[in-house]
Amino acid sequence: MKKAVLYINQFFAGIGGEEKADHAPEIREGVMGPGLALKASLKNAEITHTIICGDNFMGSNTEEAIEIIGGFLEDIEFDIFFAGPAFQAGRYGVACGTICKYVEEKFGVSTITSMNDENPGVEMFKKDTYIFPGGKSAAAMRQDTKKMAALGDRILAGEKRFLAEEEGFFPRGIRHQVWREDGLIAADRAVDMLIKKMAGEEFVSELPIPKLDRVPIAPPVMDLSKATIAIVTSGGIVPIDNPDKIQSSSATRWGRYSIAGLDRLESGVYKTIHGGYDPTVADANPNVVVPLDVLRVYEKEGKIGKLHDYFYATVGTGTSEAEASKMAGEMIPFLKEAGVDAIIQVST
């Protein structure tokens, strides 16, 4: 029998309400509270442990809470991780999302939770874990846990790819390659859509544009001559052996490469591995994508204070917004640590 762990808050553990919301994480063997409803539906695993944490403890001491819970989990074996359901409880939803994201990343185990679509945890974590749209209150406990268990059972049975629109969880922004039963090729489907569009008929895009994710305008650089500038590109320029094995499309990886002491990127030393454009010109002169040669001149002239010692590269073709934002999140700590003031991002 496979093993499941469930995360719940202090309220659903019966410890107390708001007055106990700073309850530190603890782990108990067996099932309690919402676990009983989940257990009733879950066929392919036994819930061996329940982790309980006060919502405020998780909200205010997130790192500490994660560390403690991570320690609990390191000592036990488990095949799947559930949290909630959190219904419309905002702090609980954010807590469930936080811990699911952590567990999935740290332990490589699938995580499933549920919350009402008004719960702020949905927007914050829908890309990081399976979140089912849930009811507003605990009255929906049975139906919400049933959905969580059903997906959990299929994951435990070895199924790997799930379509959000079929299963009903909030889309995670992950793309899958599938064989269509109708065998219709993309060109036919695109032309069908175009004909419908021209006729003013309804059609369903296969690539819905994600909701706009606006970022605030960065404050201007006050003194360029003292600023450190970095180059980031989605144009796929890498050292010729592509040491980080960045994919030539639908990239999930990126690399940063030292340009300290270099005045330009030489052909034959750097190349593009981008699969979405003709590489002839960029391979012959990688500076057309990573303009190191001119930035070095601006640095020597004193127009900019310093060019950051690395350039950062990935491939931007077919790359999902979710992966792009994940990669940005991974790059930013390096840039911040180096005191980079501004970035020039070159796209192909």
Place this chain on the structure above:
Amino acid sequence: MQMCNLIPVAVTVGANKIVPTVSIPYPLGNPSLSEEEQWKLRHHRVGVALDALTEDIKEQTVFKVKI
């Protein structure tokens, strides 16, 4: 600061400061020009991008380039 060729895409996805580039496969070059002319073009457009970093803009802005 985004330097790119597909300005409408950059506008749609929400880049705030945008400097146009030459094309998709060679954003800051142009094989129909001499190496020297290409360098000048690249120098100019990257210069526009650097200056744009110091601009206090209030809305999305596409900066103008001369070459």
